Amino acid sequence: xxxxTSVFYQIYPxxxxxxxxxxxxxxVPRIKKVKSWIPHLRQLHVDAxxxxxxxxxxxxxxxxxxxxxxxxRLGTNEDFSDVCASLKxxxxxxxxxxxxxxxxxxxxxxxxxxxxxxxxxxxxxFHIDFSRNSIFNDGFYYEGWEGHYNLVKLNLKNPEVxxxxxxxxRFWAETFGIDGLRLDVAYLLDEDFLxxxxxxxxxxxxxxxxxxxxxxxxxxxxxxxxMLHSCTNYECYKGxxxxxxxxxxxxxDYSLNRLFGRNEAALYxxxxxxxxxxxxxxxxxxxxxxxxxxxxxxxxLLFAMPGIPCLYYGSEWGTSGVKENGNDRPLRPYxxxxxxxxxxxxxxxxxxxxxxxxxxxxxxxKNLALTNRRLLFEREFxxxxxxxxxxxxDREFHLNFDDSGGFETVADLLSGETVRLRDGYALPPxxxxxxxxxxx
Numbered sequence: 001x002x003x004x005t006s007v008f009y010q011i012y013p014x015x016x017x018x019x020x021x022x023x024x025x026x027x028v029p030r031i032k033k034v035k036s037w038i039p040h041l042r043q044l045h046v047d048a049x050x051x052x053x054x055x056x057x058x059x060x061x062x063x064x065x066x067x068x069x070x071x072x073r074l075g076t077n078e079d080f081s082d083v084c085a086s087l088k089x090x091x092x093x094x095x096x097x098x099x100x101x102x103x104x105x106x107x108x109x110x111x112x113x114x115x116x117x118x119x120x121x122x123x124x125x126f127h128i129d130f131s132r133n134s135i136f137n138d139g140f141y142y143e144g145w146e147g148h149y150n151l152v153k154l155n156l157k158n159p160e161v162x163x164x165x166x167x168x169x170r171f172w173a174e175t176f177g178i179d180g181l182r183l184d185v186a187y188l189l190d191e192d193f194l195x196x197x198x199x200x201x202x203x204x205x206x207x208x209x210x211x212x213x214x215x216x217x218x219x220x221x222x223x224x225x226x227m228l229h230s231c232t233n234y235e236c237y238k239g240x241x242x243x244x245x246x247x248x249x250x251x252x253d254y255s256l257n258r259l260f261g262r263n264e265a266a267l268y269x270x271x272x273x274x275x276x277x278x279x280x281x282x283x284x285x286x287x288x289x290x291x292x293x294x295x296x297x298x299x300x301l302l303f304a305m306p307g308i309p310c311l312y313y314g315s316e317w318g319t320s321g322v323k324e325n326g327n328d329r330p331l332r333p334y335x336x337x338x339x340x341x342x343x344x345x346x347x348x349x350x351x352x353x354x355x356x357x358x359x360x361x362x363x364x365x366k367n368l369a370l371t372n373r374r375l376l377f378e379r380e381f382x383x384x385x386x387x388x389x390x391x392x393x394d395r396e397f398h399l400n401f402d403d404s405g406g407f408e409t410v411a412d413l414l415s416g417e418t419v420r421l422r423d424g425y426a427l428p429p430x431x432x433x434x435x436x437x438x439x440x
Contacts, residue, residue: 001207001209001229001272002047002093002179002207002209003048003180003209003211003229003230003272003308004272004308004361004362005047005355005361006047006048006093006308006355007044007045007046007047007048007308007309007310007311007351007354007355008046008047008048008049008050008095008274008308008309008310008311009041009044009046009048009049009050009310009311009313010049010050010051010052010276010279010280010310010311010312010313011034011049011050011051011052011313012052012061012280012313012331012332013030013031013034013051013052013053013054013061013071013074014052014053014060014061014071014073014074014332015280015329015331015332015333015334016033016034016313016332016334016335017030017031017033017073017074017334018030018334019071019073019074020073021059021060021329022059023056023057023058023059023065023071023072023073023106024072024073025072026072026073027072027075027076028072028073028074028075029074029075029076029079030073030074030075031054031070031074031075031079031080031083032075032079032082032083034049034083034086034087035082035083035086036337037338038086038087038090038092040338040340041090041092042090042091042092043340043348044311044316044344044347044348044351045348045351045352045355046092046311046351047091047092047093047355048092048093048094048095048179048180049087049092049093049094049095050095050096050097050182050310051094051095051096051097052097052280053071053097053099054070054071054074054080054096054097055067055068055069055070055071056069056070056071056072057071057104057106058104058105058106058150059104059150060328061097061099062097062099062102062151062184063102063103063104063105063106063150063151064099064103064104064107065103065104065106065107065108066107066108067164067165067168067171068168068171077175080176081175081176084176084177084178085177088177093179093180094176094177094178094179094180095178095179095180095181095182095209095211096172096176096178096180096181096182097181097182097184098169098181098182098183098184099184100154100156100165100183100184100189100193100197101145101153101154101156101184101185101188101189102144102145102151102152102153102154102185103151103152103154104150104151104152105136105150105152107152109122109125110122110125110126110152113125113126113128114138117139117140118130124155124158124160125154125155125158125160125161126142126143126152126153126154126155127142127143127153127155128140128141128142129141129142134149135149136149145185145188156189156190156192156193157190157192162193162196165197166196166197166200169181169197169200169201169204170200170204173204173205173208179205179207179208179209180208180209180210180211181201181208181209181210181211182211182212182213182274183210183211183212183213183228184213185213186212186213186214186222186228186231187212187213187214187215187217187222189212189222191221191222191227194222194226194227194228195226195227197210197227198210198226198227198228209229209230210227210228210229210230211228211229211230211231211232211274212227212228212230212231212232213231213232214231214232214234215232215234216234216235219231219267219268219271219273220267220268223271229272230271230272230273230274230308231273231274232273232274232276233259233273233274233275233276233307235255235259236252236255236256236259236273236275236305236307237275237276237277237278237282239251239252239254239255239256240252240277240285240298240301240302241277241285241288241289241298244289244290244291244294244297244298244392245288245289245290245291247372247373247392248372249370249371249372249373249374249375249390249392250370250372252301252305252375253367253370253375253377256305256306256365256367256377257365257367259273259306259365260305260306260307260364260365261364261365261366261367262364262365262366266364266365269364270364272306272307272308273306273307273308274307274308274310275302275305275307275308275309275310276302276309276310276311276312277298277299277302277311277312277315278312278315278331279310279312280312280328280331280332281323281328281331282323282331283321283322283323283331284312284314284315284319284320284321284322284331285298285315286315286318286319286320286321287320287321287322292318293430294392294430295318295343296343296346296432297390297391297392297430297431297432299343299346299347299350300346300350300388300390300432300434301375301388301390301432303347303350303351303353303354303360304360304377304379304386304388304434305365306363306364306365306379309351309354311347313335314333314335316343316344316347317338317339317340317341317343317344318341318343319333319335319339321333349414353413353414353434357384357386357413357436358381358382358384359379359380359381359384359385359386360379360386361381362381362382363378363379363380363381363384363386364379364380365377365378365379366378366379366380368387369399373391373392373393374389374390374391374392374393374397374427375388375389375390376388376389376390376399384436385436385437386413386434386435386436386437387410387434387435387437388432388433388434388435389427389432389433389435390432391427391428391429391430391431391432392430393429393430394429394430395429396426396427396428396429397426397427398424398425398426398427399424399425399426399427400424409437409438410425410435410436410437410438411435411436411438412433412434412435413434413435413436414433414434419435
C-alpha cells in the first residue's frame with residue numbers, strides 16, 4: 001500500500017483558506033490557494049494531502065449539506081478538480097475526510113423531512129422518534145452525534161443511505177481522482193457499512209486507502225482485511241508530548257513496545273497507524289509542550305517510530321494554537337503564505353530520511369536503553385538497521401554501542417558523518433540522532 005511509505009500533510013480547508021465561519025453561500029475560489037503551497041509541500045517531501053471536509057456544509061465542514069458539491073466558501077467542483085490535478089502532477093496523492101456518521105441540519109434529505117415530515121421519503125434516512133421533541137422544537141426527536149444535535153445521525157442500516165454514500169465516493173474518485181478517505185468518528189460507524197465501503201473502494205482502485213479516526217479501544221475491531229487499512233494513533237499522540245512534558249520517556253517507550261515491539265503480544269506489529277503531533281481537534285504541539293526546545297526532539301521521535309507520519313499545516317514551523325472552552329477556531333488558522341525556519345528544515349530532512357529508509361517504514365520496535373530522559377531504540381528490516389537516540393536531558397548522554405552486534409560504525413543520517421565505535425558516543429544535551437549501523 002502506497003501510504004506505508006508516505007509522509008502526510010493535513011489541511012483544514014475552511015480555516016486554511018480564510019473562509020467565513022458561517023456558510024454565506026457566496027462562491028469564492030479560495031481552495032485554489034492550495035496550489036501556491038505546492039512548492040512548500042514538495043520541499044517538505046510530502047507524499048499525500050489529507051483534506052479535512054471540503055463539501056457544502058452548514059458551518060464547520062463536519063455538518064454536511066451536500067456530499068457532491070464543494071463548499072461555496074471554497075469555490076466550485078471545477079476549482080477543486082483543478083487543485084487536485086495540480087497536486088497529482090506534482091506527485092501528491094489526495095485523501096478526503098469521509099463524514100458518514102452524521103450530516104448537518106441543512107442536509108438536503110433532512111430539509112425534505114423537516115418540510116414533509118411523515119410524508120417524506122427520507123424519513124428512514126435518520127433515527128426519528130415522533131413521541132419526543134428535539135432541542136430545536138421540531139416536533140420530533142432524532143439522534144445526534146454524542147449529544148450535538150446540529151449533527152444529525154445517518155441510518156447506515158438503510159440501503160438507500162449506504163448507496164447514496166458509496167455513489168458519492170465514486171463521484172469523488174471520478175471527479176477529483178482521490179486516493180483514499182479518512183473516516184470521521186470511525187469508531188461509531190456500522191461495521192456492515194464499513195465492510196461494504198471497503199469492498200466498494202477496492203473495486204474503484206486496488207490501492208484505495210481507508211483510515212479511521214479511532215480515539216481508544218481495540219483498533220483491530222475495524223482495522224482489518226475486511227474494513228480499514230489504518231487508524232489514527234491517539235495513544236502515541238498523547239505519549240509524545242506528555243513524555244517530554246513529564247520528562248518520562250518510559251511512557252512513549254511503553255506504548256511503542258506495546259503496539260509494535262518485537263514480541264508476540266505486540267498489538268499492531270506490521271500495521272501502519274497514522275501518527276501525528278497535533279491536528280484540527282487538539283491544541284497545537286508548540287502550545288502544549290512545556291519546553292519549546294523539545295519540539296525538534298519530538299519530531300525526531302515522530303518520524304522514527306513505526307507508522308505513517310502526518311504533519312498539520314503550520315506546525316512544521318512551530319505555530320501555536322490553543323483549544324479553549326470547545327472553541328476550535330484557533331487551531332484552524334489562515335496563513336498568508338507558508339513559513340520556513342530551522343524546525344521546518346529539520347522536518348524536511350526527517351521526511352526525506354523516512355522516505356528513503358525501509359527500516360523506518362517497515363521495521364518493528366526494539367528498546368535498547370531507557371531512562372526518564374534518554375531513549376535508544378532500533379528499527380530493523382531486511383538487514384537494514386537504524387538506531388535512534390533521544391536525549392531530553394540538559395547533560396550529555398554517553399552511549400556504548402558495543403552490544404556484540406558485530407558492527408563498527410554508525411552513519412549519522414542527518415549530518416552524513418560516520419563515527420567509528422571505540423569508546424562509545426557522547427550524545428549532546430537536548431538532541432537526537434538517527435544512525436545507520438554498519439561495518440567499517
